[in-house]
Amino acid sequence: MTSPVPDASPAALTHVDALAVGERLAEFEITGLLGVGGFGLVYQAFDHSLHRPVAIKEYMPSALAGRAEGQRVATRSSADGPAYESGLRGFLSEARLLARFDHPSLVKVFRFWEANGTAYMVMPLYQGMTLKQARQQMRSPPPEAWLRQVLGGVLGALSVLHEGDTLHRDVSPDNLFLQDLGPPVLLDLGAARRAVGEQTQKHTAILKVNYAPIEQYAEAEDMHPGPWSDLYSLAAVVYDCLCNKPAPPATFRIIKDRMLPLAEVARVVEAEFGQSYSAPFVASLSQALAIRPEQRPASTQALAEAMGLSVDLARLSRFDWRAELGDLWQAPGSAPPPQPGSTDVTTVLPGPAPSPTTPEPDLDFTWPQALSVDARPPAAVSATRVEAPSTAARTVPLAAAEVAAPAAVPPVVPRAAGAPPSADALHWRQTVIGVVLLSLLGAGLGWWWQVSHDPDAGVITELAEPAAPAASAGAAAASPPAPGPAQPTEGQAGAGAPTAAPTSAPVAESPRAGSSPAARSTAVTPGGASDSSQRKAAAAAVPPAATGAAATGAASRGAASGSAAGARTAGRDEGRGAEAASNRPGPEPVAPAGGAASGSGAALCADSHVLAKTMCMHQACARPENTATKACVDYRRGLQERSERLF
Numbered sequence: 124m125t126s127p128v129p130d131a132s133p134a135a136l137t138h139v140d141a142l143a144v145g146e147r148l149a150e151f152e153i154t155g156l157l158g159v160g161g162f163g164l165v166y167q168a169f170d171h172s173l174h175r176p177v178a179i180k181e182y183m184p185s186a187l188a189g190r191a192e193g194q195r196v197a198t199r200s201s202a203d204g205p206a207y208e209s210g211l212r213g214f215l216s217e218a219r220l221l222a223r224f225d226h227p228s229l230v231k232v233f234r235f236w237e238a239n240g241t242a243y244m245v246m247p248l249y250q251g252m253t254l255k256q257a258r259q260q261m262r263s264p265p266p267e268a269w270l271r272q273v274l275g276g277v278l279g280a281l282s283v284l285h286e287g288d289t290l291h292r293d294v295s296p297d298n299l300f301l302q303d304l305g306p307p308v309l310l311d312l313g314a315a316r317r318a319v320g321e322q323t324q325k326h327t328a329i330l331k332v333n334y335a336p337i338e339q340y341a342e343a344e345d346m347h348p349g350p351w352s353d354l355y356s357l358a359a360v361v362y363d364c365l366c367n368k369p370a371p372p373a374t375f376r377i378i379k380d381r382m383l384p385l386a387e388v389a390r391v392v393e394a395e396f397g398q399s400y401s402a403p404f405v406a407s408l409s410q411a412l413a414i415r416p417e418q419r420p421a422s423t424q425a426l427a428e429a430m431g432l433s434v435d436l437a438r439l440s441r442f443d444w445r446a447e448l449g450d451l452w453q454a455p456g457s458a459p460p461p462q463p464g465s466t467d468v469t470t471v472l473p474g475p476a477p478s479p480t481t482p483e484p485d486l487d488f489t490w491p492q493a494l495s496v497d498a499r500p501p502a503a504v505s506a507t508r509v510e511a512p513s514t515a516a517r518t519v520p521l522a523a524a525e526v527a528a529p530a531a532v533p534p535v536v537p538r539a540a541g542a543p544p545s546a547d548a549l550h551w552r553q554t555v556i557g558v559v560l561l562s563l564l565g566a567g568l569g570w571w572w573q574v575s576h577d578p579d580a581g582v583i584t585e586l587a588e589p590a591a592p593a594a595s596a597g598a599a600a601a602s603p604p605a606p607g608p609a610q611p612t613e614g615q616a617g618a619g620a621p622t623a624a625p626t627s628a629p630v631a632e633s634p635r636a637g638s639s640p641a642a643r644s645t646a647v648t649p650g651g652a653s654d655s656s657q658r659k660a661a662a663a664a665v666p667p668a669a670t671g672a673a674a675t676g677a678a679s680r681g682a683a684s685g686s687a688a689g690a691r692t693a694g695r696d697e698g699r700g701a702e703a704a705s706n707r708p709g710p711e712p713v714a715p716a717g718g719a720a721s722g723s724g725a726a727l728c729a730d731s732h733v734l735a736k737t738m739c740m741h742q743a744c745a746r747p748e749n750t751a752t753k754a755c756v757d758y759r760r761g762l763q764e765r766s767e768r769l770f
């Protein structure tokens with residue numbers, strides 16, 4: 124006589140803590156392992172009493188407990204006891220709750236009991252797979268009609284729960300089971316997970332962050348969970364289906380919402396796959412995805428109405444989701460028929476080289492976008508980014524394949540105004556953006572390098588500069604070079620040094636000085652003055668007077684210093700002087716009449732300790748009698764220049 128117990132086809136799944144095939148739990152005989160969740164093991168079993176196959180879920184939070192002797196379950200350490208107990212209570216109350224409800228799209232609980240230090244929940248044995256698993260086998264996002272069927276079933280189940288003052292709180296693609304034939308089914312409520320998470324204070328344990336609305340993290344006065352919370356999760360499931368990637372967590376969105384709006388996602392899907400979604404469908408689900416609860420539809424009915432959803436229960440009971448997907452469904456391991464319009468795009472998959480048989484490109488939003496854009500050089504980017512028209516930051520990389528080169532160049536089809544850009548255009552745009560960003564990154568690094576390595580650039584350099592030994596500007600020109608680096612100030616260099624004849628700066632022809640004017644000329648405005656020199660001239664509020672001596676002195680001082688820094692500074696100063704002279708014909712500031720020493724201020728702070736010089740200059744230059752001295756003008760310009768370099 125053959126056994127009435129059906130063969131356990133999913134017996135391939137194993138788990139170290141799973142009960143063995145053939146073991147008995149009351150009237151149920153284990154026939155296989157169906158699924159392993161973080162908080163339970165789900166078995167296929169045979170009910171010897173009612174002679175039917177069932178599914179049994181055993182409470183088994185793997186982080187806290189494991190199989191002890193026999194069928195007993197024990198916590199891994201005594202410290203895990205409270206969390207384990209709390210989860211067990213949650214598991215049992217969820218079973219009790221589910222047993223109360225009856226809806227074809229809500230998992231049914233036949234019976235539950237506590238034994239072996241754990242608990243069990245008996246459910247119908249559903250044949251099929253979760254939406255998460257099914258989505259992985261689809262070549263493109265599912266069509267609206269298909270999604271409407273799924274939504275119709277789930278919204279029905281949710282409305283039954285909501286009418287019973289119960290929230291599901293765990294709607295996600297791995298909790299949505301697609302039966303081979305029949306309505307989709309919402310699986311567990313995740314109560315055990317929440318109960319354990321509440322004990323351990325871990326949000327990641329409590330919530331599936333990509334689907335949980337913000338109010339599920341913590342209740343605020345104006346943000347209570349309600350039916351709208353489950354609607355957010357359901358809309359996030361649809362978002363995931365369209366993008367093939369989950370939405371960003373609500374905690375990220377509330378700080379800065381970088382989620383690509385569903386309408387944009389829908390537009391891209393239409394452009395890429397020819398799959399279109401109606402305006403009410405997109406608008407209502409977008410509304411359900413609102414971060415703030417009060418902006419979402421308040422009830423399942425409100426959402427269904429906004430969407431124009433009508434559920435044909437008879438049709439739903441015959442819902443064959445694979446058949447309704449048609450060519451979009453790719454059975455595991457099967458070679459799919461060629462996809463019109465998508466044969467030239469293949470998902471970049473890890474492992475074997477991508478082939479045209481791999482599923483469709485992902486709508487892969489990434490955040491923070493700035494990081495993802497910066498991090499990948501254009502040549503290595505394997506995704507096509509689609510810019511949202513509204514903000515540059517909103518981009519959708521299609522994890523698409525430039526990998527498989529198309530056999531022939533497709534004809535260029537003129538794009539309708541407002542239509543999303545073509546894949547080629549997107550690729551170009553992406554490349555250009557990548558190059559620009561890399562250039563900016565390079566410039567930024569260059570700046571950083573200069574600031575952190577140029578001995579002239581930092582405050583420390585200024586502090587380290589020895590006091591100028593000359594007593595006046597004229598004396599400075601004639602005096603021997605000061606030891607050490609020269610003060611890299613605009614005032615010195617820019618004080619009227621003629622462009623063509625820096626004759627009194629004999630060694631100032633550093634490579635930099637030679638090349639600088641040409642390079643800088645691009646920054647010169649048509650009016651003849653560079654922006655920077657104009658700003659600097661304006662910043663130095665000193666009486667004008669013409670002199671070339673200061674510049675000459677500075678150039679010669681820097682050039683003749685003999686140090687590398689000095690030469691570099693002189694070169695730059697001279698270049699600046701040339702620029703200033705050619706572009707800023709107006710007189711340069713010099714000290715007012717009244718004594719060389721006091722006029723130039725060269726001796727200001729000369730005897731200060733090197734580390735105290737800046738403070739001394741600051742105070743000295745605040746005194747009215749020193750304000751217009753050359754030393755103070757130079758000092759202020761040095762500060763100004765550094766601040767401009769920094770900002």
Ligand SMILES: Nc1ncnc2c1ncn2[C@@H]1O[C@H](COP(=O)(O)OP(=O)(O)OP(=O)(O)O)[C@@H](O)[C@H]1O
Pocket residue numbers: 157158159160161162163164165178180230246247248249250252253297298310311313316
């Ligand atoms: N009644 C059922 N019939 C058939 N398969 C089932 C049934 N219930 C659960 N499964 C399978 O077992 C898997 C795990 O189930 P379930 O999600 O309920 O476990 P879990 O421990 O609650 O997981 P998690 O809390 O992490 O979502 C499901 O993904 C599904 O594949």
